[in-house]
Amino acid sequence: MNREQQSILVTGGTGYLGGDILAEIREDSRYDDVAIYATVRNKSLWPNFEAIRIIPVELDLGSPQDLDAFIRERHVKLVIETTDSATDNIAIPCIKALQANNGTYIALLLYQFQSNGTKQWSMFAGFDPEKALYDDDPDFLPTVRRSVVKADSYPVWLKTAASATENMLSLGEELGVGVHVVAPCLVHGPSRSLGNPLSIQVPALVKIASKMGKLFTFSDDRDGGKQEWTQCHIRDTTALYKLIIDKTFSNETIESGVYFAENGFFEWKRLYGLVTDVLGLPNALAEPSQEDVNQMAEILSVRPDEVAAQISGRQVLPCDLDRSDRGTANYRDL
Numbered sequence: 001m002n003r004e005q006q007s008i009l010v011t012g013g014t015g016y017l018g019g020d021i022l023a024e025i026r027e028d029s030r031y032d033d034v035a036i037y038a039t040v041r042n043k044s045l046w047p048n049f050e051a052i053r054i055i056p057v058e059l060d061l062g063s064p065q066d067l068d069a070f071i072r073e074r075h076v077k078l079v080i081e082t083t084d085s086a087t088d089n090i091a092i093p094c095i096k097a098l099q100a101n102n103g104t105y106i107a108l109l110l111y112q113f114q115s116n117g118t119k120q121w122s123m124f125a126g127f128d129p130e131k132a133l134y135d136d137d138p139d140f141l142p143t144v145r146r147s148v149v150k151a152d153s154y155p156v157w158l159k160t161a162a163s164a165t166e167n168m169l170s171l172g173e174e175l176g177v178g179v180h181v182v183a184p185c186l187v188h189g190p191s192r193s194l195g196n197p198l199s200i201q202v203p204a205l206v207k208i209a210s211k212m213g214k215l216f217t218f219s220d221d222r223d224g225g226k227q228e229w230t231q232c233h234i235r236d237t238t239a240l241y242k243l244i245i246d247k248t249f250s251n252e253t254i255e256s257g258v259y260f261a262e263n264g265f266f267e268w269k270r271l272y273g274l275v276t277d278v279l280g281l282p283n284a285l286a287e288p289s290q291e292d293v294n295q296m297a298e299i300l301s302v303r304p305d306e307v308a309a310q311i312s313g314r315q316v317l318p319c320d321l322d323r324s325d326r327g328t329a330n331y332r333d334l
Contacts, residue, residue, distance in 0.1 A: 006034060007074050008245070011061060011090070012082035013038030013054065014045060016200065017184075019193020020238045021080060025245065026052050034249070037074065039083075040195075048194045064093035071097035078248050080106045080241065088164035095168065095177050104178040104248045106241065107168055165258065172256050180244050180254065184237045184261035185230035199234070205275050205311060208299050215272045216292060217285040218312035227269060227312055230262040237261040268312050 008025065012018035022038055025031050032053075040049060040056035049056040060066045061083060071079065071094065079094045095105050165181060172179030191197045209215050217227075240261045247254050269285065276283050288296070290304075296311075297304040 006077040006249070007037060008034060008078045008080065009037045009039075009071065009074075009076045010080045010082065011039045011059075013040045013049065013056065014042065014193060014195020015082055016191045016193055016196045016198065017187065017234065017237065018080070018082040019195055019197075020191040020234055021082070021241050022049075022054055022194075023052075023192035024238045024242050026054065028242075030246075031249075035074070037070075037076070042195070045194060061090050067093045068097040071103070072100055075101060077101055077103045078106070078245060079103065080245075086164065088167045091164070091168045091179075092171060095171050095175060095179065098177045099175040104180070104244075105168070105172065106244055107179065107181045169256060178248070178254060179256045181258045182237075182240060182244075182261060183258055184232050186266065187232055187234055187237055187261075189234040191234050202271070202275070204300060205271065206279070208296055208311070209275050209279055209281055211299055212292070212295060214281055215276055215285060215311075216288040216296075217269065217272070218308045219287060228265050228267050230260070231264050231266050232261045233263060236263050 008031075010018050010022055013022060018038070022036065025036060035055060036053070037055045037057050038049060039059050039061065040046060041058070043056075043058075046056040057070075059070055067090070070076070076098070079098060081090050081094065084090045091105065091107055097103075098105055168179050168181060171177075186202075187199050188202065189199070191199070205215065240259060244254060244259075272285060273283050293304050293307050296307045300307065300310055302310060
């Protein structure tokens with residue numbers, strides 16, 4: 001297939017990360033002759049995308065038939081899916097269609113603040129937070145995949161995400177389609193998106209603090225006395241995607257698997273303090289009552305038993321497969 005016949009599909013074209021990925025691709029002249037499609041629901045924004053040579057499309061992501069037809073008819077070589085971070089409903093038909101095009105699938109495992117991606121390998125899923133999981137460890141992927149076996153012991157809200165990870169990897173192996181599951185943690189920094197330039201993660205805390213007048217701390221004996229989580233700047237997260245995209249279009253072999261996007265850690269309490277300081281609220285943090293938890297669940301649109309995992313906890317997921325210094329977007333080779 002000639003390069004001119006190959007194309008890329010990015011779902012969530014107006015999203016915080018999807019939009020930044022599109023900007024990154026279009027800034028690279030090597031992709032001038034590649035058709036870049038993006039799902040954009042707001043048609044009033046279509047001229048803005050067309051101005052930078054992105055082809056906006058309406059596509060029913062809930063229809064396997066529509067996805068299959070679109071990927072096959074437009075010779076899509078690469079699908080970058082940024083809209084469904086918890087299930088494999090979009091992934092499965094995409095992977096099947098890509099088999100015909102010798103294509104590659106990149107899934108976004110964690111983006112939305114309320115999603116469950118990297119929490120699959122945190123203390124909330126029974127992993128020891130004192131023992132870091134390195135994505136370049138030879139036993140890393142087997143460990144990840146073995147974790148699905150015990151998914152029945154996960155909280156209800158984690159089961160679907162755990163199964164989706166394994167389903168995507170297994171189907172990719174069966175069909176010979178590269179599947180790269182990218183798992184960024186708390187993503188921060190301004191996006192180049194034409195739709196949403198702001199991460200929804202920190203604003204979620206702002207929403208809680210604004211509506212409740214305070215924030216809370218969650219004690220948990222599983223965290224080893226540390227409430228810290230991994231973080232990654234938006235440009236570094238995008239750089240990881242771009243590295244996979246570049247290697248895919250160069251026909252280089254990249255091992256299918258799970259990749260962490262991380263360039264540092266943060267403490268939840270420090271983040272709480274920054275939010276309350278900006279809003280002029282008291283810094284004192286109390287344990288929430290059940291009524292408080294229920295109210296936070298309503299604000300975040302999640303179940304009450306999910307709240308603690310959205311705004312607390314511990315997870316140690318260093319990304320040595322794609323190490324970078326913060327802000328440099330200087331990933332070493334995969």
